[in-house]
Amino acid sequence: MNHILIRELMNLTERNRDGSFSTQAARRDILAQVGRQLLQMGYRNMGVQGLKPKHIQSLLDRWRGEGLSVATMKNRMAHLRWWAEKIGKQNVIPRTNDELDMGRRKYVTNQTKARSLPDSALVKIKDERLKISLELQKAFGLRREECLKFQPIYALNGQQVLDAQFIKLAPTWCKGGRAREVPIKNEYQREVLQRALVLAGNGSMIPDNKKYVQWLGKYEQDTKRAGLSKLHGLRHQYAQNRYNELTGWDAPTCGGPVRKELSEDQLKFDLQARLLISKELGHNRESITSIYLGR
Numbered sequence: 001m002n003h004i005l006i007r008e009l010m011n012l013t014e015r016n017r018d019g020s021f022s023t024q025a026a027r028r029d030i031l032a033q034v035g036r037q038l039l040q041m042g043y044r045n046m047g048v049q050g051l052k053p054k055h056i057q058s059l060l061d062r063w064r065g066e067g068l069s070v071a072t073m074k075n076r077m078a079h080l081r082w083w084a085e086k087i088g089k090q091n092v093i094p095r096t097n098d099e100l101d102m103g104r105r106k107y108v109t110n111q112t113k114a115r116s117l118p119d120s121a122l123v124k125i126k127d128e129r130l131k132i133s134l135e136l137q138k139a140f141g142l143r144r145e146e147c148l149k150f151q152p153i154y155a156l157n158g159q160q161v162l163d164a165q166f167i168k169l170a171p172t173w174c175k176g177g178r179a180r181e182v183p184i185k186n187e188y189q190r191e192v193l194q195r196a197l198v199l200a201g202n203g204s205m206i207p208d209n210k211k212y213v214q215w216l217g218k219y220e221q222d223t224k225r226a227g228l229s230k231l232h233g234l235r236h237q238y239a240q241n242r243y244n245e246l247t248g249w250d251a252p253t254c255g256g257p258v259r260k261e262l263s264e265d266q267l268k269f270d271l272q273a274r275l276l277i278s279k280e281l282g283h284n285r286e287s288i289t290s291i292y293l294g295r
Helices: 004-015 021-040 053-065 070-086 128-140 144-149 152-156 187-200 212-225 233-247 264-281 286-293
Strands: 166-169 180-183
Touching: 004 021, 004 070, 021 053, 021 070, 021 212, 053 070, 128 144, 128 187, 128 212, 128 233, 144 212, 152 166, 152 187, 180 264, 233 264, 233 286, 264 286
Parallel strands: none
Antiparallel strands: 166 180
């Protein structure tokens, strides 16, 4: 999308390379997304210096309407504050998130946020690369960026699909630059991986003539058109399925026993499962699994 605001935002990130490589990449992605959203909301003549409180409010209203979590909104707001600081308009955005009434992050709700990927919606995704990326997201609990940047050859790490034991995710695909491995436990994972390999060859799921930001925009447009939303819920579904596989009972978010109902031995299985699932999802602490599994 060749829009002045997006061009100027990208130029701003190029001139100000604060933070690690992964932080810079996340900043570019979020600000490009924000630019597209402002354009979609009718702010067509806006440049990078034109940021005003009304734009912040419009974005917040949109994000709330989309059902984004408090954590996601806070993350995006951090990048908006960076933008405001670089153009000398720090006062455009309140200093604290409490002033924006975003609420506090709740780790434990025991209400599932899992989402499925119904065939009826998947058939509406006409681009085969995007379709397989969505299936990779479902099969391996990948984040959106990870499933789009996925490179089958790299992920297989020299293994053959039929006997592969895991996929390897590169640091440049992953949040925080944390590379990880995800186990292959079923034939659906192998089948999706095989189709990704045939389609992408030595490349990634992003076509050679497209940049990540462009492909992310197509992902958002096509999934919305297909009636798919809150696809981060595919990671929740993956985590809940793995918990059941590892422990033999459902997670609290799926109606399974809560912590106080577990025996001493079951608590050990519970902890082991949570530690493993946290690692597979690309987190570095067990407590984060409460978001996916409840407590």
